Amino acid sequence: MSWENNPCGGARYRTLSNATIEVEGIGVPAYRPGSLEFSHLANTWKNWKNLIRKYAQDEKIPASSVLAIASKETGRWSSDKQRQATITSPAGAVGVMQLMPFITNENRADPGVSFRHGSRILASHLRRFGSLPAAATAYNSGGVYCYEGPTSNPSVTPNEFGFKNEHNYSGSVVKYNNSAILYLNANSPSLLPWAFGGVVAASAGIYLLNK
Numbered sequence: 123m124s125w126e127n128n129p130c131g132g133a134r135y136r137t138l139s140n141a142t143i144e145v146e147g148i149g150v151p152a153y154r155p156g157s158l159e160f161s162h163l164a165n166t167w168k169n170w171k172n173l174i175r176k177y178a179q180d181e182k183i184p185a186s187s188v189l190a191i192a193s194k195e196t197g198r199w200s201s202d203k204q205r206q207a208t209i210t211s212p213a214g215a216v217g218v219m220q221l222m223p224f225i226t227n228e229n230r231a232d233p234g235v236s237f238r239h240g241s242r243i244l245a246s247h248l249r250r251f252g253s254l255p256a257a258a259t260a261y262n263s264g265g266v267y268c269y270e271g272p273t274s275n276p277s278v279t280p281n282e283f284g285f286k287n288e289h290n291y292s293g294s295v296v297k298y299n300n301s302a303i304l305y306l307n308a309n310s311p312s313l314l315p316w317a318f319g320g321v322v323a324a325s326a327g328i329y330l331l332n333k
Contacts, residue, residue: 126253130268132284135296137253141184141309142300145282151293152300160305162197163189163298167306169203170218173233174308177241186308187254188241190298191261194291195220197298207233258295259285267292 125134125146134146142150153159167174167189174192178185196218199206208231210216214223216230219240228235247257251267259267269286281290302308 128284130256130284132269132280133282135253135255135283140303141186142303143254143296145296148282150300150304151297152304153297154301155305159193159197159294159297160301162200163193163301164306165200166193166197166206166218167302167308169200169206170233170237173237177237180238181241181245183241183245183248184299184303184309186299186302187248187257187295188237188244189302189306189308190254190295191240191244191258192218192237193298193302194258194295207231207236254299255283255292255296256285259283259287259292262288262291 123136123138125136128134133148136144136146138144138150144150153163155164170189170192174188175185178188193200195215196206196209199209206218208217209220211220215221216223217236218233219236221230221236221239223230225243226235226239228239230236230239244257244261247260247265248254251257251260256267263286267285269280269284277288278286279290281287281293283292285292287293
């Protein structure tokens with residue numbers, strides 16, 4: 123697959139045939155087993171594998187991408203399954219996929235509700251923006267993803283993609299997604315309907331970058 127033009131001016135990227143994201147000049151960044159981030163990913167997969175696969179299949183998107191968002195949002199609490207399911211942010215977002223109150227009147231602490239709506243939102247962003255890096259940042263920001271210059275908020279910083287990110291949200295999600303594929307086999311059995319128009323294997327060599 124060809125490199126995608128990045129409207130934000132940062133590094134270009136492309137989705138490979140197995141749904142990993144390659145970043146130009148970097149390769150396929152991933153959290154390696156043994157890292158704290160990988161433990162968050164593995165615990166989240168263990169906790170919610172069946173729900174992730176169900177709603178990813180319903181929305182025809184990679185399970186690895188749903189798992190990546192869940193890991194970024196609430197993976198730090200994943201050693202306690204009940205807490206991950208019910209965690210509430212200072213902004214009022216609730217549940218594994220951190221749904222805001224305006225998204226649904228259903229119980230957002232119900233993991234089934236959380237993954238159903240979270241997967242639907244992510245699928246909408248993937249259709250709109252075309253690939254995971256921008257879609258992930260849109261999931262976090264409500265649709266705004268290009269970096270907009272200096273800010274008084276120290277948690278909003280430039281990153282390799284040039285997106286407006288809190289704590290490099292998109293970069294972390296890309297690493298979680300890639301790790302989910304490379305080490306957890308999250309997209310098996312293959313759910314090929316998400317392949318965005320028929321992705322062909324890229325010829326560029328793939329290499330891994332640790333955190």
